[in-house]
Amino acid sequence: MDRRSFVKRLVGGSALSIYALNKLNAAVYKSIASLNQKYLQDYSPDGVYWEALSKYFIFQDNLLMMNNGTLGPIPETVFNTLMKYFKVQATNPYDFYNFFPSKRDEVRSKLAKFINASSDEVVINRNTTEGMNLVANGLDLNEGDEVLITSHEHPAGIHPWRLKEKRYGITVTEVPLSTPPKSVDEIVNAFKSAITSRTKVISVSHTVYITGLIFPVKELSKIAHENDILFVADSAHGIGMLNIDVKNLGIDILASSPYKWCGAPTGCGLLYVKKEVQDKIWPQIASSGWDTYKNAKRFETLGQQTDPLIFGLGEALDFQSIIGKRRIERRIKTLAGHLKKGLKSIPKVRLHTPTNPYLSSGLTAFSVEGVEPEYIVNYLREKYNIVIRTIGRDRDNTRGVRVSTHIYVSLKHVDMLLEEVDHLVRHKA
Numbered sequence: 001m002d003r004r005s006f007v008k009r010l011v012g013g014s015a016l017s018i019y020a021l022n023k024l025n026a027a028v029y030k031s032i033a034s035l036n037q038k039y040l041q042d043y044s045p046d047g048v049y050w051e052a053l054s055k056y057f058i059f060q061d062n063l064l065m066m067n068n069g070t071l072g073p074i075p076e077t078v079f080n081t082l083m084k085y086f087k088v089q090a091t092n093p094y095d096f097y098n099f100f101p102s103k104r105d106e107v108r109s110k111l112a113k114f115i116n117a118s119s120d121e122v123v124i125n126r127n128t129t130e131g132m133n134l135v136a137n138g139l140d141l142n143e144g145d146e147v148l149i150t151s152h153e154h155p156a157g158i159h160p161w162r163l164k165e166k167r168y169g170i171t172v173t174e175v176p177l178s179t180p181p182k183s184v185d186e187i188v189n190a191f192k193s194a195i196t197s198r199t200k201v202i203s204v205s206h207t208v209y210i211t212g213l214i215f216p217v218k219e220l221s222k223i224a225h226e227n228d229i230l231f232v233a234d235s236a237h238g239i240g241m242l243n244i245d246v247k248n249l250g251i252d253i254l255a256s257s258p259y260k261w262c263g264a265p266t267g268c269g270l271l272y273v274k275k276e277v278q279d280k281i282w283p284q285i286a287s288s289g290w291d292t293y294k295n296a297k298r299f300e301t302l303g304q305q306t307d308p309l310i311f312g313l314g315e316a317l318d319f320q321s322i323i324g325k326r327r328i329e330r331r332i333k334t335l336a337g338h339l340k341k342g343l344k345s346i347p348k349v350r351l352h353t354p355t356n357p358y359l360s361s362g363l364t365a366f367s368v369e370g371v372e373p374e375y376i377v378n379y380l381r382e383k384y385n386i387v388i389r390t391i392g393r394d395r396d397n398t399r400g401v402r403v404s405t406h407i408y409v410s411l412k413h414v415d416m417l418l419e420e421v422d423h424l425v426r427h428k429a
């Protein structure tokens, strides 16, 4: 039996329900394709297109999930794929082991295409934290060499560099930024004046978790390269939220967590390492291949991985691709724009996120004078089963709440949230 027929028998023959799962997914894609045909021109923010699509996300008890920035839901098709491959793995681990790992490379190609990279530049790992640590630990830096980060980094973008600082005596400098920064120039100029002759790396959030700021990475990578500096982007929220094109953005290294915005299961991540910089980084886990692979796979000799999760990631990319990355980004920005406009009109609300759509996207953070962030979160959960989260810190006045507006959220949901914030301001602040 040839390989193709054998693999077909493996996923098809072991249980009827596997056929059923395949058929369910095919039906979903068929129906999205016909929605696309019907509403191709429909960019109206709250069109039926988006409402129809939202049905492919499954939520418990009508949960209105506006915190996928922490942990996102997965579409039905991804859930089916997980079930399918976990079932094969559990019932026939021997053949699963022999026949499926090559499928990882299919996912790698999809990931590469999704961010406009080459397959040779893509590592499939566990998450952003792992990617950022691999890069910080794997780079040869000497005592006194400097890494520029910002005052808005996530712990996963700070601690790998701080650890290196403690161990090897490098210098980690935080570029201070206001909340929110007023313009691209303000950010670029802050970096221009922070760069010194010892600066070897600029490592910034692509998507700032506290404020929702989108760093102008294209402009920053340009000044990094003009100064012979490596440019690293912590894009935990980027994939699935933004239409990422690593080449156009000039990024050298990008780490991302597709379980936030891309509909992938938790437990698999993406690390992009540009071909030209791969030799600058040592692998951190070595098994066969670390010294022979001539591509980013040398950073992925991790032993056994949870392949069903990785295949789930592949399915998530298919789901997003059929809708269209550009369309998704536009929808997310429309929802967030509506939210920000509404928040700006409510007295005592302070927006921590820029309103400029070039500097912001699906994460919106704000505080309400006189109302504790925890109170807002609990109130919305109790009243409407809306899930948002507290975020930020006192030291830079960013303590507040954060709302994620993904494609399954409607303008109606955003209005519900706005109405309740307004209510809180009038009765509680």
Ligand SMILES: Cc1ncc(COP(=O)(O)O)c(C=O)c1O
Binding pocket: 069, 070, 127, 128, 129, 130, 154, 156, 157, 205, 207, 208, 209, 234, 236, 237, 257
């Ligand atoms: C900007 C940013 N970087 C890194 C991380 C860490 O992500 P992970 O836990 O998937 O490694 C997060 C998580 O929320 C984040 O928001």
